[in-house]
Amino acid sequence: MQTTVERSTRTVQGARAVVRLLEESGVRWVFGHPGGASLPLYDALYDASHLRHVLVRHEQVAAHAATGYARASGQVGVCTATSGPGATNLVTGLADALMDSVPVLAITGQVVRPNIGTDAFQEADVTAITMPVTKHNYLVLEPRDLPRVVREALYLCRAGRPGPVLVDIPRDVLQSEIPEDLLTEPFQPRYRPALDGDPARIAEAAEAISTSRRPILYVGGGAQDASEPLARLARRCRIPVTVTLMGKGAFDETDPLCLGMLGMHGTAYANYAINEADLVIAVGARFDDRVTGRLRDFCPHARFIHIDIDPAEIGKNKPAHIPIVGDARRVLEALEPLVRPPDVEAWWRQIEEWRARYPLRWRPGRMLKPQQVIQAIYEATRGEAIVTTDVGQHQMWAAQYYRCRRPRQFISSGGLGTMGFGFPAAIGAQFAHPDALVVAIVGDGGFQMTMQDLITAVEWRLPLKIYVINNASLGMVRQWQQLFYRERYCAVHLQNPDFARIAEAFGAVGFRVTTEEQMHDAIARSLAVCDRPVVVDFLVDPEENCYPMIPSGQSVKEMIIGD
Amino acid sequence: MTEALTAVPYPAPQRRMLSLLVDNAPGVLMRIAALFRRRGINIHSLAVSVTEDPKLSRITMVVECPAARSELLVRQLRRLVEVHHVQDITDARRTERELALVKVTAPSAVRHQVLEAARVFRARPVDLTEETVTLETTGSSEKIDALIDVLRQHGIREVVRTGAVALLRGSATT
Numbered sequence: 118m119q120t121t122v123e124r125s126t127r128t129v130q131g132a133r134a135v136v137r138l139l140e141e142s143g144v145r146w147v148f149g150h151p152g153g154a155s156l157p158l159y160d161a162l163y164d165a166s167h168l169r170h171v172l173v174r175h176e177q178v179a180a181h182a183a184t185g186y187a188r189a190s191g192q193v194g195v196c197t198a199t200s201g202p203g204a205t206n207l208v209t210g211l212a213d214a215l216m217d218s219v220p221v222l223a224i225t226g227q228v229v230r231p232n233i234g235t236d237a238f239q240e241a242d243v244t245a246i247t248m249p250v251t252k253h254n255y256l257v258l259e260p261r262d263l264p265r266v267v268r269e270a271l272y273l274c275r276a277g278r279p280g281p282v283l284v285d286i287p288r289d290v291l292q293s294e295i296p297e298d299l300l301t302e303p304f305q306p307r308y309r310p311a312l313d314g315d316p317a318r319i320a321e322a323a324e325a326i327s328t329s330r331r332p333i334l335y336v337g338g339g340a341q342d343a344s345e346p347l348a349r350l351a352r353r354c355r356i357p358v359t360v361t362l363m364g365k366g367a368f369d370e371t372d373p374l375c376l377g378m379l380g381m382h383g384t385a386y387a388n389y390a391i392n393e394a395d396l397v398i399a400v401g402a403r404f405d406d407r408v409t410g411r412l413r414d415f416c417p418h419a420r421f422i423h424i425d426i427d428p429a430e431i432g433k434n435k436p437a438h439i440p441i442v443g444d445a446r447r448v449l450e451a452l453e454p455l456v457r458p459p460d461v462e463a464w465w466r467q468i469e470e471w472r473a474r475y476p477l478r479w480r481p482g483r484m485l486k487p488q489q490v491i492q493a494i495y496e497a498t499r500g501e502a503i504v505t506t507d508v509g510q511h512q513m514w515a516a517q518y519y520r521c522r523r524p525r526q527f528i529s530s531g532g533l534g535t536m537g538f539g540f541p542a543a544i545g546a547q548f549a550h551p552d553a554l555v556v557a558i559v560g561d562g563g564f565q566m567t568m569q570d571l572i573t574a575v576e577w578r579l580p581l582k583i584y585v586i587n588n589a590s591l592g593m594v595r596q597w598q599q600l601f602y603r604e605r606y607c608a609v610h611l612q613n614p615d616f617a618r619i620a621e622a623f624g625a626v627g628f629r630v631t632t633e634e635q636m637h638d639a640i641a642r643s644l645a646v647c648d649r650p651v652v653v654d655f656l657v658d659p660e661e662n663c664y665p666m667i668p669s670g671q672s673v674k675e676m677i678i679g680d
Numbered sequence: 681m682t683e684a685l686t687a688v689p690y691p692a693p694q695r696r697m698l699s700l701l702v703d704n705a706p707g708v709l710m711r712i713a714a715l716f717r718r719r720g721i722n723i724h725s726l727a728v729s730v731t732e733d734p735k736l737s738r739i740t741m742v743v744e745c746p747a748a749r750s751e752l753l754v755r756q757l758r759r760l761v762e763v764h765h766v767q768d769i770t771d772a773r774r775t776e777r778e779l780a781l782v783k784v785t786a787p788s789a790v791r792h793q794v795l796e797a798a799r800v801f802r803a804r805p806v807d808l809t810e811e812t813v814t815l816e817t818t819g820s821s822e823k824i825d826a827l828i829d830v831l832r833q834h835g836i837r838e839v840v841r842t843g844a845v846a847l848l849r850g851s852a853t854t
Contacts, residue, residue, distance in 0.1 A: 429755040
């Protein structure tokens, strides 16, 4: 009896409760930057046994690193920042994670409760600011709510469609003593998404696939954890597969059934195939404008099966003839055995003709070609690296030429298109997989947005390979100005620092490459470094354009195959 | 098809009436309002109050939105963690009430006309000055519109309306 009473009155400090709950849920790394309002959290981290903190030099890097960690591992990535400017610096990373459905937990310090709403030092209305860029967020004003909120936030990150969740905690709440038994109270999630698809719809979909003549699987990021049933369905029924930028790796791109990426800079044959298809099986994909182009001309002959865990995605851009709301893995596992292989002989003859006539290609020139560099990276790493990218031309070339074979291998900012994402995401991916080869393929523009954190990678002795595809310009913007703004180049040429020397100054290894021979040599030497990051600066042809290209808002009919 | 056959219960087809059950907590209304604001959808009326369960609030709102988009909006509302239930009740059989206070210019010479109009609409005078009469009325939004139209000739000083609240007819729950 005595012990029961003692137990119920034992208390724990709020900040320690947060750390303990994170540890108990399996979180091992938190990426962050401290400040006044989050000091109690750091005081608790000082004593943490399993949870370790990675100090970044800018909070945006913390958010992207947490995203890279989450995308590489499938686990929740955690980042933290102090109130005010610390928290606002997380915004881009949270928006990125929301667009690409990544489970990221952000914990921010807030000014003490009596000061909220008084324009106190380093105060910002963080829950209001982040409301549209998070799946959900919390401002914890009652210390007793803290354990429930942290557990619910961790749950929400991954429940249904994953996404970022932010918990804003005033400093005095972090310092409050709360009853310890609140940490172990039974937890009842109130948000319960449907995971199993409707069996009637699944049967209908199976029949539609069995009787189709020109089916195609259109695979998005939501299929990353459904690769086995997806492969069974595609292989047994010989259904061609096209992947989105987010779907890369969910199906083996070296399999002849795979037509590579579709969309604005997808392969010509993937775009021809989906637009001639009579049945499109969309799995965890959201008919983004970069995939569809002009909506009314997208797949004019097709019926759509749309499998997605988020009911709000079904019919958003294109009406779904057979909507199936559920987890992609569960739905495909139920669907696959019901499908009879359709007759796709004629369909494959047509596809192979397109594939032979319009291969991805580039022409060698006097200078290094960016495609050539990515092809060389692909070959030297035997296609096995975890690849992160920034946004722009290099990203599209990486998507085209770095063919992925396993899920969670390709980590790129898809929906938001965040320049500066690639390098921090690589930091996170390396923490998730310490022994894996992690390669960041970045542009000279994007790298300069977050390269200050080279020191973080040096400090942790991360053997990252940072391959800068340096065309001394904001290449994709330059390409659009060339094609659509009558070559009136405005604010696209970059005067760049010497990236190799910058790397050396940070304590990393740097190489500068201008010829094909140097290229192979530098890649080989970079792969031999195992105790610190390497930056290889590839000076490539600044005039090279990314093709094929379906201009924005147009259809496959307007596709530009190449110069 | 005649107009009578195609007519929907709610007068303007662009207006959709939504009924929501949400957490009774700070910030919930902002999340919902933000969802409409981002898409440029105006909230025509809004009524919020606590329900039989003190943890839950009922929101009845009328938004100006193309019918084709309303279904997607409902699904996007359902995605919010603090929103437990959403139903588009525009086309449903429902009991609907709104309350309005209307302050009308009514000097003694025309006051009887104002009060006569009020009687027809079953509006109650709740305040009286030498210059004005304030009427209270309850009913469908349509009926209140009609009363305001009739009173307009006398000069309306000001109007306040609660926005419609509604429940489904019969034993069905929203």
